[in-house]
Amino acid sequence: MQPREKTHSHSHPVMTLKEKEKYIENFKFPFCDDSAKYEKVAKIGQGTFGEVFKAKEKANSKKLVAMKKVLMDNEKEGFPITALREIRILQRLKHENVVNLIEICHKRASQQNKCLSTFYLIFEFCEHDLAGLLSNINVKFNLGEIKKVMQQLLNGLYYIHSNKILHRDMKAANVLITKNGVLKLADFGLARAFSANKNGQPNRFTNRVVTLWYRPPELLLGERNYGPPVDLWGAGCIMAEMWTRSPIMQGNTEQQQLTLISQLCGSITPAVWPGVENLELYKQMELPQQQKRKVKDRLKPYMKDAYACDLLDKLLVLDPSKRADADTALNHDFFWTDPMPCDLGKMLAQHSQSMFEFLAPPRRSRTHHTMANQRPTTSAMQDSGYQDRVF
Amino acid sequence: MPCWYYDKKELRNTPSALDNIEYDTEMRYRKEGARFIIDTGSKMDLGYNTTATGVVYFHRFYMFHSFRQFPRYVTACCCLFLAGKVEETPKKCKDIIKTARSLLSDAKFATFGEDPKEEVMTLERILLQTIKFDLQVEHPYSYLIRYAKCLKGDKAKLQKMVQMAWTFVNDSLCTTLALQWEPEIIAVALMYLAGKLSQFEVIDWVGRVNKHLRWWDMFVEDVTMDLLEDICHQVLDLYSQPTPTTAPDSPPLLPRPAQTTQPSSSKTANGQEKEKPEVPEPNPPSVPAVSIPDVPTYPYPPSFTTTAPHASAYPPAYTNPPVVPPTHIAAPPPGPPPPHMAGPPPGVPFTPYVAPPHYPPVVATGPYYAPTPPSQPHRPYYPPPS
Numbered sequence: 001m002q003p004r005e006k007t008h009s010h011s012h013p014v015m016t017l018k019e020k021e022k023y024i025e026n027f028k029f030p031f032c033d034d035s036a037k038y039e040k041v042a043k044i045g046q047g048t049f050g051e052v053f054k055a056k057e058k059a060n061s062k063k064l065v066a067m068k069k070v071l072m073d074n075e076k077e078g079f080p081i082t083a084l085r086e087i088r089i090l091q092r093l094k095h096e097n098v099v100n101l102i103e104i105c106h107k108r109a110s111q112q113n114k115c116l117s118t119f120y121l122i123f124e125f126c127e128h129d130l131a132g133l134l135s136n137i138n139v140k141f142n143l144g145e146i147k148k149v150m151q152q153l154l155n156g157l158y159y160i161h162s163n164k165i166l167h168r169d170m171k172a173a174n175v176l177i178t179k180n181g182v183l184k185l186a187d188f189g190l191a192r193a194f195s196a197n198k199n200g201q202p203n204r205f206t207n208r209v210v211t212l213w214y215r216p217p218e219l220l221l222g223e224r225n226y227g228p229p230v231d232l233w234g235a236g237c238i239m240a241e242m243w244t245r246s247p248i249m250q251g252n253t254e255q256q257q258l259t260l261i262s263q264l265c266g267s268i269t270p271a272v273w274p275g276v277e278n279l280e281l282y283k284q285m286e287l288p289q290q291q292k293r294k295v296k297d298r299l300k301p302y303m304k305d306a307y308a309c310d311l312l313d314k315l316l317v318l319d320p321s322k323r324a325d326a327d328t329a330l331n332h333d334f335f336w337t338d339p340m341p342c343d344l345g346k347m348l349a350q351h352s353q354s355m356f357e358f359l360a361p362p363r364r365s366r367t368h369h370t371m372a373n374q375r376p377t378t379s380a381m382q383d384s385g386y387q388d389r390v391f
Numbered sequence: 392m393p394c395w396y397y398d399k400k401e402l403r404n405t406p407s408a409l410d411n412i413e414y415d416t417e418m419r420y421r422k423e424g425a426r427f428i429i430d431t432g433s434k435m436d437l438g439y440n441t442t443a444t445g446v447v448y449f450h451r452f453y454m455f456h457s458f459r460q461f462p463r464y465v466t467a468c469c470c471l472f473l474a475g476k477v478e479e480t481p482k483k484c485k486d487i488i489k490t491a492r493s494l495l496s497d498a499k500f501a502t503f504g505e506d507p508k509e510e511v512m513t514l515e516r517i518l519l520q521t522i523k524f525d526l527q528v529e530h531p532y533s534y535l536i537r538y539a540k541c542l543k544g545d546k547a548k549l550q551k552m553v554q555m556a557w558t559f560v561n562d563s564l565c566t567t568l569a570l571q572w573e574p575e576i577i578a579v580a581l582m583y584l585a586g587k588l589s590q591f592e593v594i595d596w597v598g599r600v601n602k603h604l605r606w607w608d609m610f611v612e613d614v615t616m617d618l619l620e621d622i623c624h625q626v627l628d629l630y631s632q633p634t635p636t637t638a639p640d641s642p643p644l645l646p647r648p649a650q651t652t653q654p655s656s657s658k659t660a661n662g663q664e665k666e667k668p669e670v671p672e673p674n675p676p677s678v679p680a681v682s683i684p685d686v687p688t689y690p691y692p693p694s695f696t697t698t699a700p701h702a703s704a705y706p707p708a709y710t711n712p713p714v715v716p717p718t719h720i721a722a723p724p725p726g727p728p729p730p731h732m733a734g735p736p737p738g739v740p741f742t743p744y745v746a747p748p749h750y751p752p753v754v755a756t757g758p759y760y761a762p763t764p765p766s767q768p769h770r771p772y773y774p775p776p777s
């Protein structure tokens with residue numbers, strides 16, 4: 001709407017690509033700030049579509065942000081659809097327990113980046129991620145604090161699910177916690193909107209989502225018409241991990257993951273899960289028979305609390321239709337009996353940011369993200385520091 | 392999020408206007424761009440949501456840039472390309488360009504330059520910044536369906552009415568209505584219009600409360616008749632305009648120093664020059680000039696317009712893409728040739744157009760933009776027994 005300097009010659013109003021780049025540079029977009037307003041402090045992660053930096057706002061150096069770069073280099077189809085998805089979803093989701101997308105910034109094209117402009121997603125900075133905290137032996141959660149973590153996590157899930165969004169990548173590394181102890185679900189790069197079976201048509205989502213260790217049995221068996229229960233399985237895995245301190249089922253292959261699940265949750269049969277026999281991969285996969293359900297038995301030594309065991313037992317249910325939803329889980333006695341959920345701030349204060357950054361193991365390399373066909377490879381597992389298995 | 396609604400003054404003060412493009416010409420470019428997105432989208436089997444999202448991006452884009460600097464068909468392709476990704480119906484850029492080439496004349500396609508794909512890709516970054524990554528766009532369709540479900544009355548007539556309203560919503564994309572009013576209001580206005588034209592009088596509706604005078608009072612507040620009439624006329628005006636083929640084609644790209652001739656002045660169907668009034672004429676005599684679509688004289692072109700769905704089977708999919716690029720923009724609103732559309736029904740005269748309504752600046756939020764529900768408190772806290 002505002003007048004601006006013309007960058008083109010009047011006799012040739014059509015701009016060449018070069019001129020266009022120039023036009024972008026000179027045009028003051030009223031709505032998209034320059035990324036130069038932030039100053040990078042450190043690289044803190046490697047995302048699937050670009051690096052993540054910790055940065056501070058130049059105008060207000062107390063304000064810390066995480067800048068997630070959107071790599072456009074090898075994109076045949078322009079701005080990546082995954083980034084668009086994440087942006088659209090995060091714009092819709094505004095909740096205390098969902099990571100806050102502040103804005104999207106733009107970095108001007110320069111000689112160095114071959115005239116390609118870059119975009120950054122700017123997030124509120126979170127000091128910790130749950131995987132980092134759990135792998136730091138100095139960090140100890142008491143029962144009230146664990147309850148607080150799980151309560152916030154389920155609250156976030158309740159919120160996104162009631163807004164018809166599936167996270168689809170639940171894992172400890174995607175659970176961020178601020179220094180004040182507020183939990184934020186992060187990484188909506190795989191998230192998507194769902195609707196209850198549009199005009200009777202079942203959904204056909206990809207089942208190649210969720211990091212293998214947190215992947216629910218229905219996805220492993222090829223279900224494509226899945227829903228919120230996939231995230232609650234992940235929530236269950238994370239819950240157990242609060243005590244075991246490392247992922248409870250670390251399969252190397254889909255087959256192995258199913259075996260581990262059967263060994264913990266009992267055999268996958270039509271008796272406990274009516275309809276499972278119709279899933280695409282049910283006949284292809286080898287499903288251990290005669291396995292007893294041992295969720296409570298095997299986790300009791302770690303969790304001790306009977307309510308905790310009971311809630312976990314309701315989250316790690318094979319049949320997704322019988323798995324507890326976020327609402328049910330939040331109403332479980334676990335959250336309403338002593339010790340009540342309590343603030344995490346105090347405990348986290350002992351593990352100040354500098355402690356975390358210099359003493360704790362680095363945040364997991366994100367390269368073993370197991371979207372699509374990738375699986376966590378042995379080396380990735382070593383990198384991640386998740387070698388010792390609990391089971 | 393930015394406010395994407397503009398008043399009529401702002402719509403006349405666009406970058407194109409500042410770039411010496413006549414208002415009517417700009418409106419025609421917008422119409423052609425929108426129609427092209429619709430045609431390309433329907434040829435590629437993209438749903439109405441994707442298409443409509445692309446069109447809205449297109450209109451928003453030209454609130455910040457001039458048609459002279461950004462040729463409309465490239466922008467149109469880019470908007471459809473982005474909308475496809477946003478609405479989870481992605482199409483390959485090269486396929487969109489291929490379809491575009493099949494729909495455009497060589498001269499028009501020449502605006503894509505030597506490397507059409509690169510052209511669209513570069514533009515995408517400009518587009519994203521221009522629309523401030525505000526990707527989520529709502530359209531009147533879903534409201535139309537929601538409202539229709541509440542109306543009581545003869546099922547077949549209701550169906551016909553919804554069908555017609557659906558068509559009007561499709562065609563409204565060729566106007567700047569999406570830059571003026573929220574989708575709820577457009578849906579109400581075009582259902583109101585369809586109700587008039589199909590003689591479906593809404594007498595009762597589900598959820599009726601005494602204080603509601605009209606069915607729409609239930610959904611939108613403070614909508615005046617003037618406003619509804621204005622919206623209806625903006626859509627009906629489309630049908631009284633020349634077809635794109637008879638209109639002179641003056642791409643914005645040819646060097647065109649500020650001139651006083653009007654290559655864009657519209658012609659009536661019989662070729663006579665007709666000055667389009669700046670604002671709709673305020674007095675009743677102008678009403679007959681707003682030709683209410685006159686169906687029987689037109690063969691029915693296959694069109695983008697989907698059959699409005701049965702109330703039970705919403706939302707509908709597109710009908711098959713047209714084989715022939717539809718030219719029905721100047722034709723009557725499509726849909727199965729409704730026998731009931733042969734002119735204004737005698738019994739229910741179209742309410743005379745009184746005066747151009749006053750446009751208060753639109754405030755982006757109204758009571759109908761309910762934010763996402765806050766997470767509900769779970770189980771109240773009872774202090775543990777001591």
Ligand SMILES: Nc1ncnc2c1ncn2[C@@H]1O[C@H](COP(=O)(O)OP(=O)(O)OP(=O)(O)O)[C@@H](O)[C@H]1O
Nearest residue numbers: 045047048049052066123124125126187189366369
């Ligand atoms: N708001 C934030 N505050 C602090 N750190 C963050 C924030 N957002 C992301 N990170 C860190 O950046 C890394 C990558 O971020 P994120 O998971 O969003 O990227 P991604 O590309 O989706 O990764 P992947 O898909 O591989 O899991 C993570 O290790 C996370 O700890």
